[in-house]
Amino acid sequence: MTSLVHGAKRLVGRGGSPVGERLTALETAAATARGRLDDDVVDRAENVVRRGAGRLALSGDHTVVALAGATGSGKSSTFNALSGVPIAAVSVRRPTTSATTGVAWGEDDAAEVLDWLGVQRRHQVPPSPEAADLDGLVLLDLPDHDSTEVAHHLEVDRLVQLVDMLVWVLDPQKYADAALHQRYLRPLASHKDVMIVVLNHIDEVAPADRGPMVKDLEKLLADDGLAGVPVLATSAKHGDGIAELRALVTRRVREKKAVAARLAADVTSVAQELQRENGTVDPGQVQRADKAELVDAFADAAGVPTVTRAVQRSVARRGSQHTGWLVTSWLTKLKPDPLRRLHLDMGEEGKQLTGLGRASVPEPTRVQRARVDGAVRSVAGGIGSQLTPPWADAVRRASVSRLDDLNDALDRAVVGTDLGVSRTPLWWRIAKLLQVLFALCLLGGLLWLAALAVLGYLQMPTPDAPEEYGLPLPTLLLLLGLVGGLALAFIGRFVNGLVAKSRARSADRRLRAAISGVTDELVLAPIDAELSAYAEVRRALAAALR
Amino acid sequence: MNAQALITALEELRVALASVELPLVVPGSEEQRGARHEVLGQLDDYVLPRLRQIEAPLLAVVGGSTGAGKSTLVNSVIGQKVTQPGVLRPTTRSPVLAFNPADADWFTDARILPDLARTSAASSDPRSLQLVPVDSVPAGLAILDAPDIDSVEVRNRTLAAQLLAAADLWLFVTSAARYADQVPWDFLRAAAERSAAVAIVLDRIPPGAEDEVATHLQEMLQQRGLERSPLFAVTEGPVDDAGLLPAVAVERIRTWLEGLAADANARAAVVRQTLDGAIRSVARRSEEVATAHAGQVEMTQRLEVDVTRAYAEARRDVAEASADGSLLRGEVLARWQEFVGTGELLRSLETRVGWVRDRVGGWFKGKPQQAERVTVAVESGLESLLIEHAEAAAERAWRSWSSVEAGKRLLETGDRDLGRASRDFRREAERTVRDWQQGVLEMVRTEGADKRTTARFLAFGVNGLSVALMVVVFAHTAGVTGAEAGIAGGSAVLGQKLLEAVFGDQAVRRLAEHAREDLEQRVEALYATESARYLAVLDGLRLDPAGTESLRFAVQRVAALSTTEGTAR
Known part of the structure; x- marks a missing residue:
């Protein structure tokens, strides 16, 4: 608890949102609700508190951004294009990436954060003039969420809970898959502030079809409750749209608000759920x-x-x-x-x-x-x-x-x-x-x-x-x-x-x-x-x- | 030889399956209900029509993931644009069935897929089937372009599953980006389990990656027991103006299909393979439905026992409390003592002092009125017993239902008031008690019909004697429960003496017995209407325990016949 308050103070001190106080309040609510409200919901609330406390105790100078998506949608190519270093393996065999890779930029060692995330394969890129804008970024390349390898789904499920920001990499074939929308996007509807959606492999679509396809994707996202999430059409192969994506990501990294925004979204989502169980009426007196x-x-x-x-x-x-x-x-x-x-x-x-x-x-x-x-x-x-x-x-x-x-x-x-x-x-x-x-x-x-x-x-x-x-x-x-x-x-x-x-x-x-x-x-x-x-x-x- | 018998058996199985519903929510019930629905659909859409007309053209259903290029592939194989591909996912349009004009008769009526309306124009209604007669489709073969199996559009997914279940041959299309996706493999596994005839098309392979990807896919097929299925690789390439792939890219598929259409034996073999597998799968899954149904019946019985037990406990509690003398304390005791007055009464009974004194005493003490007060006290005491135990029983039943998922769901959908006694229970309890008291009164009146003139009968009147009878009833077991014996026993002795003086001890014992039984019956009836509220919820489910047996019987017949049929052929 002290670490939670301490972490919160660090964030507040930097002018961030008072997410620590909200987490403390959520902790109180969960502790009191234990044994009275549905155990599953209380468990979820306590997980959010634990995760939040863990994250707040760590460096607030790093922003963890994860690239997630289906097998074959080009997460690894996007990862390489975005980072400018060919670290992630790219292949036509599916599924390719089986373990999460993490790359951190800047002088500060991100080992602590990566340890907390449980990411073993990691690289630290020392500061350089051409990558100055990436200072403080920890970029994760997640495995796929839809292949026959169940272990991959579990890794994605775990890390989606932990990272500060999510970049969903979709492709023209798979952008409407039920596996993506129902399992991940809809439950994360309250997290649209910390989400970017990328429609990769856009080069494979005829130019005339690109606009309607992005529109269609935006409509599907709105149906998921994610209206207003930035949607970028990219081609990792040809480099189209990668600069915009990089600008969008680096801006979030510079602002350093993603950590608090992510936790705030977590707290809001689970607190609303608890509130539904709890009710808000005034109980009144004994007659x-x-x-x-x-x-x-x-x-x-x-x-x-x-x-x-x-x-x-x-x-x-x-x-x-x-x-x-x-x-x-x-x-x-x-x-x-x-x-x-x-x-x-x-x-x-x-x-x-x-x-x-x-x-x-x-x-x-x-x-x-x-x-x-x-x-x-x-x-x-x-x-x-x-x-x-x-x-x-x-x-x-x-x-x-x-x-x-x-x-x-x-x-x-x-x-x-x-x-x-x-x-x-x-x-x-x-x-x-x-x-x-x-x-x-x-x-x-x-x-x-x-x-x-x-x-x-x-x-x-x-x-x-x-x-x-x-x-x-x-x-x-x-x-x-x-x-x-x-x-x-x-x-x-x-x-x-x-x-x-x-x-x-x-x-x-x-x-x-x-x-x-x-x-x-x-x-x-x-x-x-x-x-x-x-x-x-x-x-x-x-x-x-x- | 015995195709007709098999058809009859399957029709009976269909009827049995349609009559068992799985209304309860138990772990896995969602899947079980889905399985039942799918089996019913498979019987209607495929197994029964195919068995009835074994010579009908082979139906190849092209199914697969969204964006894998199904429509382009179908158009290219046919060599003509029969279906509209789209870049937007999921493509929502009605499925397209292409066949040779010579085979038109087979498809225009509702022989297969009876719940899909036939149209001749393209539409976006997924509940209709667009029929396209094309010369380039070989006779004896029909190609159906199904919607995707994995998009966010639920209707597409269910329709695709239905169409694949109706196929003689699956043409399963996947792409280089998708061949490791989980959803298609779930379908392929299901196909392998029921040994349906499957051909796999690996579409949209990036040029140069054909070997690597195809080899990997072949390995995956091998691991999953599908290595005998033909695998066709189609390289991603530019389409021509008509939206067709170059003829060479789909040449192998086309040749294979044409070969199949031309060779009646090969075609019949494919049909038999899929049909036998389908019947086996129908039998196996029906058996699972029967097991699920048996489980549901068992669950309703358990829920019923919960309710019966809760109310039986209430009945027992009321019976005990109304027999051990606890009703005779407090208010009732005070009124009773007022009524019987001082020890003089007892003395008068013992010494059998004449009727004049009794009469005079009765006149002055106003006994009938006091008897009334005992009656009222008894009424309110019994009432609060009945009400409290009805509440407690409702709560107990609610708790035990809440402790299982199925019960919880029933309570959620049903009446919110089930956890309490019903609204007008107070009134019902009042009526029950009053009816019982009336009954006791009647009993005393009948018994005393020939004693009307005796002094004591006149002194205490029907009211007084019925009160005394109630007191005796309430102290039924008081003698044995220690602490109670002193007060309640004493009162009861008094009542007993009083009654015996009038009726004689034989009659008193009989009367008390009757009154007690009467009370128990009335309480039972009262609580029966209370528990009926719960039981009505169970009755509303219309779960017939006999359904399991008839379904199992039908399954066994089908299994037996399909084995002999299989060996006969």
Whole structure:
């Protein structure tokens, strides 16, 4: 990667296009898309990145130009005519050239570049006045692409990917061959800036036919998506058109833009392909209704209704222990606390033990689980319907990736939630105090009356009980204790009902908040991760296509 | 001796071949479909017409690469301009058939190449055949100038392949610049494989290079088993005003062709060689098509199994979840407990307290309404089970189809919604559940027809008892699944007691069994319509498993007859 950036800087520093940055963006896109989009396309993108990084790390002063074409179209003669040195073998036997030959001009040794290209047969032409215009050119003579020798096709396929510029040498017999147009020219439609087409052996065509033939070739090229590519009619044998070709090639070599242009075309082509797979739409948000249904389904699976019912009953039970009539309220202690049955009665201290304890809220049943799965599916489906199929699939996979932890996470959420049961309101204490007082009144009145009755029974003088409001005090105490206690118990029972309901509601709220956290963690976060990966690929591709 | 039998066998083979289509996309299916099409074409264009009229003139098809000089060569051999050469590639024009006027009858009707329209003028329509009667073509021989085999023009390539397949004799034209090209050699290899009669013309040799190039080509021919084919070398030279090569350049070809036309035996030998080879090739390639067809049938069966398995799993899941008591928790349990009320109910059943109390209790507690609430809870629980498992099954089927190329293609061309449950599935599931509940109600009503007056029946009513029956059904296996047993089992026991008190335990067991079977049947029917969406895609392919056998049988007959025919001659 450092070499890539370094190479890019060298290019940028020379005023070239920021192709290095685009390559980096493509690399990011490919890395993020790996495992999510089609492997073949990602592979191609990574190959482009690797090739680009390799090429940028090498000399930017050399421009590699390859002569490619069918067997017998005169690549080698053109090579010799162009270079002015008879290096490539020319023959009537087909196919002639079987290994790539490379010739480099100029002082700079092109060995590094040729090594990278894997070209063994090479010549370095030292600088000379008559070849000054060729300085920096590395010219390759490729084997044919259409003969019976399969090894030749493979060599051509390999080098076509690597060179900076391509000169296709065609001839009047073969310029319309399917082997050329379908295998090479159409797939390279995005590379027309780094391509020249030469119609060789033009001397074999009657002068009157030459113009229409070039026109016809241009039409075929336009059909391939290569409109505007320079087409030159040459005759390597007689030297016609070779000077123009040489001028065209040397101009590109002088400009030194071919390296960047070639890589840019590679990046554009593969990034567009990735973008087609990736899509460019905005994925949008999880629908509110979907999210609500998700929380509902999770809450149902966590047994929230069971827990809130238990909270209500537990609060009512504790309330009646405080406000109940002392004579009977001890009986409620015999009934078990419904929360304790669920192991959820730990209150404040329990919170510190969170993670250790496990509630015995029943595990989700298949029905509840089905509801959870359905809700998760509709969340993922809602998001995925906006995206291209590979991403929709990735979102769907992500949405269920963590559902194995469902039971555990729900249990932790329920145990870790403060249900607000342990709080004892002041009026409960006051009511309790009053109940004690009423009970004391009742007891006092009773004892007093009992004492009076015993004295009366024993025919002993009974002191007159003091009177208040026209009633004897012990009787008053008895009645006060009885009526007060019962009335308080009755009112307390009513109010406690309301309190229990409101506590249950607040417990429900808290539980749902905690469970909403679980849905975030188990479902929405993985989906968000996919969506941000998608956004990342989208952004990187936009940068790569800039 | 038995030419007629062979013709019949080949006609049967043609019918069998036409009836097996290869609609699936599997590795190599493109080639297999192409092979089937080519074999059909070869039967129509060549094998059948040639067998029917073995004495028809010899058809020499001139084929080769674009720019190799086919047209100029044909004109020069005939000695007259019958076809228009061009410098622009590819030359698009209809093929030209030149023959002696005496042979006209053989070619004007649709005996060979029935799908090409006959014309007398040059045109650029590749689906027509230009007929040119020329005196200089010897009688008993016809020369057809075919389009190129390797240009970017697809129609030229397919037509050339079709015409070459219809030839008694190939006159294969290549040039000094092209003789090592791959495409022509692919054709020559195919010709060698079916031992068609081939003559090769090496055209446009640069003067002076004749020996070297011709020797090299001869070596290549030898390596590829074509050394017995005559090789004619034609030097590149100036054409005269009429666009013809000097007579001396094509003299050898001309003499050879004329010799062939004059010698009936030699001609018959060429025809027999090509025809036997063609029949052998037809049989061999038909066998390949049969194998491909068998493979496709196997693939559709696999895809079908995928779907069936996915939905069977859904059915099993629903059956399990609806029997192990999981439906009896949460909402249903709460409603059920409300319905049965406190322990008093149980006590009343055990102690058989009189009907008055039951009745009064029922009146005050408003049981029918509560029974309704249990029904609704059951409905929504069952529904979400059905929906979720339908979704999951659709997804499973989609996944397993996507994992093979053929399935993937079917999904791409078919309905995009196959991966989800169908649109109105929710409604269908609702209906299924409600129908089932209705069925349970009916069952209870029928069973209780003679018990209408008993106290308990009246107390709980048909609704209440059918709810109890559902509860018993849902807790079918609850006894064995540990954790569930406590709650669900308890509820079920309650329901069971209730029902037994009314109907007796024999009847309850029978009723529960019936209700359970009814539910399973309904779920099966519901999922069957879901899986039918997938199966319809497969049915749409119209792959007949019997096609393989009938094709193989036809191939064997042809093979057997052609061997005896060959030895007889």
